[in-house]
Amino acid sequence: MTADRLVAQVAFLNEADKLKSIIRASRLHDNSRFENSAEHSWHVMLHAFVLAEHAPEGVSATRVLQMLLLHDIVEIDAGDTPIHGDVDAAAQEAAEQLAADRLFGLLPADQCAAYRALWDEFEAAESADAKYAKAIDRLTTPLANMENGGGSWTDYNVTLDHLDARVGTPMQRGAPAIWAWLRPRLAAWFDGRPS
Amino acid sequence: MTADRLVAQVAFLNEADKLKSIIRASRLHDNSRFENSAEHSWHVMLHAFVLAEHAPEGVSATRVLQMLLLHDIVEIDAGDTPIHGDVDAAAQEAAEQLAADRLFGLLPADQCAAYRALWDEFEAAESADAKYAKAIDRLTTPLANMENGGGSWTDYNVTLDHLDARVGTPMQRGAPAIWAWLRPRLAAWFDGRPS
Numbered sequence: 001m002t003a004d005r006l007v008a009q010v011a012f013l014n015e016a017d018k019l020k021s022i023i024r025a026s027r028l029h030d031n032s033r034f035e036n037s038a039e040h041s042w043h044v045m046l047h048a049f050v051l052a053e054h055a056p057e058g059v060s061a062t063r064v065l066q067m068l069l070l071h072d073i074v075e076i077d078a079g080d081t082p083i084h085g086d087v088d089a090a091a092q093e094a095a096e097q098l099a100a101d102r103l104f105g106l107l108p109a110d111q112c113a114a115y116r117a118l119w120d121e122f123e124a125a126e127s128a129d130a131k132y133a134k135a136i137d138r139l140t141t142p143l144a145n146m147e148n149g150g151g152s153w154t155d156y157n158v159t160l161d162h163l164d165a166r167v168g169t170p171m172q173r174g175a176p177a178i179w180a181w182l183r184p185r186l187a188a189w190f191d192g193r194p195s
Numbered sequence: 196m197t198a199d200r201l202v203a204q205v206a207f208l209n210e211a212d213k214l215k216s217i218i219r220a221s222r223l224h225d226n227s228r229f230e231n232s233a234e235h236s237w238h239v240m241l242h243a244f245v246l247a248e249h250a251p252e253g254v255s256a257t258r259v260l261q262m263l264l265l266h267d268i269v270e271i272d273a274g275d276t277p278i279h280g281d282v283d284a285a286a287q288e289a290a291e292q293l294a295a296d297r298l299f300g301l302l303p304a305d306q307c308a309a310y311r312a313l314w315d316e317f318e319a320a321e322s323a324d325a326k327y328a329k330a331i332d333r334l335t336t337p338l339a340n341m342e343n344g345g346g347s348w349t350d351y352n353v354t355l356d357h358l359d360a361r362v363g364t365p366m367q368r369g370a371p372a373i374w375a376w377l378r379p380r381l382a383a384w385f386d387g388r389p390s
Contacts, residue, residue: 002249002376006246006373006376009246013238013246014224014342016238017223017224017225017238018225019234019237020223020230020238021223028212028215028216029212029213030213032216035215036234038233038234038237038238039214039215039233039237042233042264043208043215043233045237046208046211046264046265050208050302051201051204051208065257065260065261066260069237069240069241069244107245111245143208143209144212147209178201181197181198181201
């Protein structure tokens with residue numbers, strides 16, 4: 001029984017290695033290369049943990065860490081979707097559902113169900129934990145772009161209005177204190193941007 | 196107060212981005228490149244979480260995740276030490292202590308103290324949580340090497356005796372059920388290794 005479970009769990013963990021080869025639209029702070037979704041997952045978790053004191057009351061940092069640990073695994077099959085790009089949202093969602101079926105399906109049934117429920121909760125972005133996790137997932141790229149000279153904002157011709165919609169809306173919902181701190185810094189960056 | 200704390204916390208989070216550029220001796224499962232310490236941190240956390248049911252009684256998966264989130268950050272200044280390489284252990288430990296002073300020192304004092312205590316606990320490898328975290332940290336490279344044709348075992352001429360000492364000892368201390376499952380698989384791999 002233990003051995004059977006370990007075989008299934010290790011099959012999942014081995015498959016998860018592929019997340020290190022999923023390349024995002026965001027770049028490292030030193031602008032040396034694009035970021036992959038595995039190292040991004042670690043960095044988002046670190047942000048969620050370090051900034052947990054600024055989360056709305058009732059958020060469980062523990063559950064948020066678990067959610068963020070799993071949140072991008074579906075990209076192994078479905079790929080990463082740049083938030084400033086044009087995508088077919090319905091097609092992307094369908095691909096992610098299939099990816100979740102296959103990838104979490106590698107695990108023992110009880111674990112598959114638990115992890116799928118956690119990922120579904122993250123995707124739904126309705127619970128306080130999921131809203132905070134989603135907000136922090138949107139925070140890391142703006143912080144990187146302010147360090148690396150614009151990064152994906154330059155690549156996608158992103159404006160401050162655009163950021164208010166795509167980053168501000170989820171951050172206002174899930175981490176308003178952090179957004180209140182960040183927003184004037186973003187405005188100053190866009191003001192000083194070379195034209 | 197909130198703003199001052201956020202400035203310090205974001206300085207730490209920005210500095211932590213450099214962990215994505217610290218290259219380890221281990222390779223990805225598809226053998227396409229060496230692994231970096233940020234993506235490794237994510238993958239180790241996933242292993243610790245998925246395999247938590249096999250941990251000794253009393254281990255807190257929550258604390259282990261927090262420990263592993265932080266465990267390699269000192270490598271930003273001190274570099275990664277391949278476990279099969281020859282290193283000056285005292286010099287490496289001194290470098291890591293200085294790195295911990297500088298990096299955790301970027302945070303507000305209360306957080307610096309809490310994170311340093313967690314990292315010190317991991318390094319000491321005496322608590323049940325730290326022993327499990329250390330065991331899982333040793334598990335990921337053997338799993339990768341069995342997938343990628345030998346990887347760092349080939350690079351460092353590693354034998355099964357060597358693995359028993361460097362991997363078996365900490366795994367036996369912190370995750371004996373997983374080691375009992377893994378050991379015959381490692382033996383079979385070394386038996387079938389092309390000479």
